[in-house]
Amino acid sequence: MPTTPSFPKLQSELAIMAVFAAAVLTMPLWMAPFGAAYPDLLQKFAIYGIFAIGFNLLFGLTGYLSFGHAAFLGVGSYAAVWSFKLFTMNVLPAVVFGTLVASLFAVLIGFVALRRAGIYFSILTLALAQMSYNMAYSVLTPITNGETGLQLTQNDPRMIDHMFVDRGAGLPSTNLFGLEMSGYPGFYFCAVVLIIAFFISLRIFRSPFGLKLRAIKSNQTRMGYTGFNTRPHLLFAFIISGGFAGLAGSLLAITDPLAGAERMQWTASGEVVLMTILGGAGTLVGPLLGAGLIKYFENIFSAFNDSTLHEIFAFLPDGLESVVVFLVSPFVGEGWHLTLGALFMVIVIFLPGGIMEGLRRLSRLVRRPSAGRADQPQTQEG
Missing domain, CATH: 1.10.3470 (ABC transporter involved in vitamin B12 uptake, BtuC)
Incomplete structure (x- = not known):
């Protein structure tokens, strides 16, 4: 007979759905x-x-x-x-x-x-x-x-x-x-x-x-x-x-x-x-991140041109700005596939589990120092 989800599991799923729905429905705000x-x-x-x-x-x-x-x-x-x-x-x-x-x-x-x-x-x-x-x-x-x-x-x-x-x-x-x-x-x-x-x-x-x-x-x-x-x-x-x-x-x-x-x-x-x-x-979320990233590259990153790059790197000195724009320009605009290909190679070589594996590793690095500090014995002065 099918079993109904336990209460903690149901709470977890409701929490996941609430966060996901809020993130999707507010995309026009945080994607701006x-x-x-x-x-x-x-x-x-x-x-x-x-x-x-x-x-x-x-x-x-x-x-x-x-x-x-x-x-x-x-x-x-x-x-x-x-x-x-x-x-x-x-x-x-x-x-x-x-x-x-x-x-x-x-x-x-x-x-x-x-x-x-x-x-x-x-x-x-x-x-x-x-x-x-x-x-x-x-x-x-x-x-x-x-x-x-x-x-x-x-x-x-x-x-x-x-x-x-x-x-x-x-x-x-x-x-x-x-x-x-x-x-x-x-x-x-x-x-x-x-x-x-x-x-x-x-x-x-x-x-x-x-x-x-x-x-x-x-x-x-x-x-x-x-x-x-x-x-x-x-x-x-x-x-x-x-x-x-x-x-x-x-x-x-x-x-x-x-x-x-x-x-x-x-x-x-x-x-x-x-x-x-x-x-x-x-x-669960990884394919969505991958879809969003590729469609962003295809529609936004591919629209970058030399004038856009000059605006982005305008804070650099003139000579250095021109050099940076010259080096970056092959990877944007019509060359956005080069950037996507390089990113894909890095992911496959160093993060076989994709972006989600990178986020998990980053989360462990953030938690590890705080956990170490919590495990240190408390010393009493005086």
Whole structure:
């Protein structure tokens, strides 16, 4: 029989969720000093955070490295746009439809790919995802609109909307019962979905199912010798992970109502792998940090140019300022990938557990001196 969480455990989870929700909902405030408080970028933080959370449920808990998760991201986007075209511009059906279709697609991909493990599983997922990309790009053009991408048109049926609202001029916008999903309303919708996704991830991490997934990662062969059938658990984890990716894809379509095959390319799958490893695979918050860091580099750091660098280093003497700008400029702007690559190398070499391992080490260093002072015997003067 399932057991309910103990009171201390419940308190711990509520505390984690309260801190996490407060941090996410106040992002426009504490991201402002970093120049990243505009809604479009905040939406990307939330959406790719969901993508990374879902990928971490597979890779972080089971150790199965998928190189094809962008296929589910793209399928979720296509399904959401078709929901807008056929039924309504309300975002809730699109989210449900995108997540459901991506989960069903994950059943098919997982059933094939999970027949192998290790590098063979990774290659299978990569091959299947590239097949999906090529089909979306050229074969399934009646469904995907090929290289042009699937977009809204004035002649779309939108059957539910047209039962209650007259067809107006121009293209409609996505909405939540009349509230347009652009700007900060769009961010807060994505933020609420991110909080829900994080809660589901937290419950999976602390559930018996999550413990079984960790055991599979630790020694799948030994579990097989005990008579435990690992494949249904792996398939279920794969489906959940694919559903999270589809959810992220549907949110991309909500904030920008179009879907293209480029979202299914292998580079998008590689990006979520980088996010998870950079932040810390197998941790709750690590993939979110990795997703935020990469999207910050991509959107803010890449916009730095020589004039921006001169403003940053204006406090230096003129000659030294020019030298510093000359040395730094190859690593910003179009060269931001150099900085990201160097950072990734440092993380992999010195902090295999990602940013979260670095934070843990820093926390131990901070606690150690204070603990040493507390252990010293108290001397009494006089």
